[in-house]
Amino acid sequence: MENIEWLRPARGVTYDVLVGGPDDGVPVLLVHGNCSSADFWLPLIRRLPDGIRVVAPHLRGYGRSEAAPVDATRGLRDFADDVAALLDDSVLFPQPGPVVAAGHSMGGGVVMQLLADHPGRFASVLLEAPVSPYGFGGTRDLDGTPTSADFAGTGGGGANPDFVARIEAGDRSADVRTSPLSVLRSSYVADPAALGDDEDLLLTSMLSTAVGEDNYPGDSKPANNWPWFGPGDRGVLNAMAPSCFNVADALVGAAQKPPIVWIRGDRDVIVSDTSLLDRAYLGSIGAMPDWPGADACPPQPMVGQTRAVLERYAGSGGSYREVVYDNCGHSPHVERPAEFAAELLKLVNS
Numbered sequence: 001m002e003n004i005e006w007l008r009p010a011r012g013v014t015y016d017v018l019v020g021g022p023d024d025g026v027p028v029l030l031v032h033g034n035c036s037s038a039d040f041w042l043p044l045i046r047r048l049p050d051g052i053r054v055v056a057p058h059l060r061g062y063g064r065s066e067a068a069p070v071d072a073t074r075g076l077r078d079f080a081d082d083v084a085a086l087l088d089d090s091v092l093f094p095q096p097g098p099v100v101a102a103g104h105s106m107g108g109g110v111v112m113q114l115l116a117d118h119p120g121r122f123a124s125v126l127l128e129a130p131v132s133p134y135g136f137g138g139t140r141d142l143d144g145t146p147t148s149a150d151f152a153g154t155g156g157g158g159a160n161p162d163f164v165a166r167i168e169a170g171d172r173s174a175d176v177r178t179s180p181l182s183v184l185r186s187s188y189v190a191d192p193a194a195l196g197d198d199e200d201l202l203l204t205s206m207l208s209t210a211v212g213e214d215n216y217p218g219d220s221k222p223a224n225n226w227p228w229f230g231p232g233d234r235g236v237l238n239a240m241a242p243s244c245f246n247v248a249d250a251l252v253g254a255a256q257k258p259p260i261v262w263i264r265g266d267r268d269v270i271v272s273d274t275s276l277l278d279r280a281y282l283g284s285i286g287a288m289p290d291w292p293g294a295d296a297c298p299p300q301p302m303v304g305q306t307r308a309v310l311e312r313y314a315g316s317g318g319s320y321r322e323v324v325y326d327n328c329g330h331s332p333h334v335e336r337p338a339e340f341a342a343e344l345l346k347l348v349n350s
Helices: 038-045 077-087 106-117 161-169 180-188 192-207 248-252 279-284 302-315 337-349
Strands: 003-010 013-020 026-031 052-057 099-104 122-128 220-222 229-231 260-265 320-325
Touching: 003 052, 003 077, 013 038, 013 077, 026 038, 026 077, 026 106, 026 337, 038 052, 038 192, 038 337, 052 077, 077 106, 099 106, 099 337, 106 122, 106 248, 122 337, 161 180, 180 192, 248 302, 260 302, 260 337, 302 320
Parallel strands: 026 052, 026 099, 099 122, 122 260, 260 320
Antiparallel strands: 003 013, 013 052, 220 229
16 A cells, blocks of 8 residues: 655644555545654555555654654653544545544553543454553552552653663664664564564654653653652653553443454563563563562563453453464564454454
């Protein structure tokens, strides 16, 4: 499928949006994740038939969209409300009615927030390696109970400062493990060979991330508990901190519940019960000093939390299906593009 780019306004933010397919095609919304952009969907978009209408916006602060500030106190609602405004854009979506939505990683959280806040807009949903409905880090059990009252170890302070600096500098090297290219190869996929000819495209997508306290990673505040930092009020990582983002009950109680397909890789090291970005898990394996132990600070059971919430969703009138790809990491649409496209097309054709 070929696509074009349009600049469109949404809540005072100028968005760059990838659009492909005819005006009367089945509308499909694609929402990308953190440290990427709409271009991260291109390996999938190329495999989609020409008869569907694909709309993939670069979120604020990513790709070629405006780097407007992210108010983390609203959780992921700045992103979700922007996308909801784009859904109302008749240039992007000429056909009225519900759309098929897919969200990757942080974008999965954005889609979950959309389901809760904007019922009736979605025919079906695909969540790809989504952030937990209880946010990222700082919760101890399947019910999302906070590990500490100050949500220590979550938010903007959790980013590796060298990785952030290298994104800002546009570093394309693979000399150190914290370079964006090294992270792409080691964390975004299980097998770097899966990147193939798209490696440079996907790296460029990562490097489009706007860096700063208002965007990625956000600000940080001291905490009274290990590891002695907590979430701030600005920027992307704070928007996913459990102090700001907790959509579990709202998702279960959504007025309308389209069917959900949840796709993940069994070797995901980002959204995982053993996430290498979870400070508590890193402490548990000795990669961070002074970890206070599993009783005080257990790793977050991210996958278990998502499954528990989706079970509640199904029990309250919705439905979901979990798809797990063997030997696959955080980006199944890159690593298993044909299989992923087939799952998405099942939703389009249902």
